[in-house]
Amino acid sequence: MGIPVKLEVFEGPLDLLLHLIEKNKIDIYDIPIVEITDQYMEYIHAMEREDLGIMSEFMVMAATLLDIKCKMLLPKEVNEEGEEEDPRAELVEKLLEYKMYKFMSYELKDKMDDAANVFFKEPTIPDEVLQYREPVDPKELLAGLTLEKLNAIYKSIIRRQEDKVDPIRSKFGTIEKEEVSLSDKMIEIKDFARTHRKFSFRNLLESQCSKVQVIVTFLSILELMKMGHIHVEQDGLFDDISVEVQTDPDTWKNLTEFAEDEP
Numbered sequence: 201m202g203i204p205v206k207l208e209v210f211e212g213p214l215d216l217l218l219h220l221i222e223k224n225k226i227d228i229y230d231i232p233i234v235e236i237t238d239q240y241m242e243y244i245h246a247m248e249r250e251d252l253g254i255m256s257e258f259m260v261m262a263a264t265l266l267d268i269k270c271k272m273l274l275p276k277e278v279n280e281e282g283e284e285e286d287p288r289a290e291l292v293e294k295l296l297e298y299k300m301y302k303f304m305s306y307e308l309k310d311k312m313d314d315a316a317n318v319f320f321k322e323p324t325i326p327d328e329v330l331q332y333r334e335p336v337d338p339k340e341l342l343a344g345l346t347l348e349k350l351n352a353i354y355k356s357i358i359r360r361q362e363d364k365v366d367p368i369r370s371k372f373g374t375i376e377k378e379e380v381s382l383s384d385k386m387i388e389i390k391d392f393a394r395t396h397r398k399f400s401f402r403n404l405l406e407s408q409c410s411k412v413q414v415i416v417t418f419l420s421i422l423e424l425m426k427m428g429h430i431h432v433e434q435d436g437l438f439d440d441i442s443v444e445v446q447t448d449p450d451t452w453k454n455l456t457e458f459a460e461d462e463p
Contacts (some may be wrong), residue, residue: 210371213261214298216243221295228295230286233272237265257416264291380412385420393430393449401441426453 220239221228244258271287277283392399401421408414421443424430429452434441 204353206341212293213258215302216240217291218295218299218302227300228292233269235267237262237269240265256419259418260415263323290429291440296426380416382416382419382423385413385416386423389417389424390422390449391450396445398444401443404443 268287276284405414429447431444431446432441
């Protein structure tokens with residue numbers, strides 16, 4: 201009989217890292233990267249693989265931790281000022297920023313809870329008073345008004361409208377978020393495999409136009425490996441990975457079923 205294990209739900213990889221740091225009572229400015237990486241990988245293996253989009257964020261952080269772990273084993277780099285650079289510095293900065301926003305969200309939640317206990321009384325002004333409007337005398341309103349004053353008022357209004365327009369940002373178009381489908385990326389690799397039976401994994405990633413494209417391409421390669429359509433090899437540590445097509449791409453008909461099952 202298996203032992204049930206209850207995993208906490210984390211909002212993202214930074215939330216998980218912050219939990220591990222607080223759980224082990226570690227100084228955030230001096231993170232033992234080897235220990236934290238091992239614990240982080242244990243959590244990743246225990247998580248249920250329900251949403252590839254969410255899991256990809258945790259996998260990117262896992263790759264970042266492994267990269268920092270490797271850099272910690274190498275001689276430290278020296279900047280232009282002659283000071284040694286800490287590979288953990290950028291990660292520590294992100295953790296501190298995330299921790300600040302997390303505590304700010306707690307304060308906002310407390311304020312919302314306090315606001316829920318505030319009650320107000322609807323106004324009890326009689327309808328006759330609410331419907332009353334002070335009469336306007338057109339002669340008094342237009343007294344002393346000339347065409348010269350009207351022209352000055354018109355120019356001031358136009359000037360205010362022109363001041364509101366940003367001369368630089370107003371010329372930009374709409375920036376839309378790039379949506380990348382895992383199934384579409386797998387079909388794209390299938391078309392690529394028809395003419396490239398063996399290719400470089402590094403060149404494939406470098407040809408992508410954004411970080412999201414790189415992540416989805418990486419996940420597509422993993423799925424095709426699991427299906428047995430491709431095989432990867434690496435001669436040595438840090439060498440390029442060679443991808444070789446094992447089956448005829450025209451027989452990859454289960455990609456359509458994968459696309460239909462995709463949420």
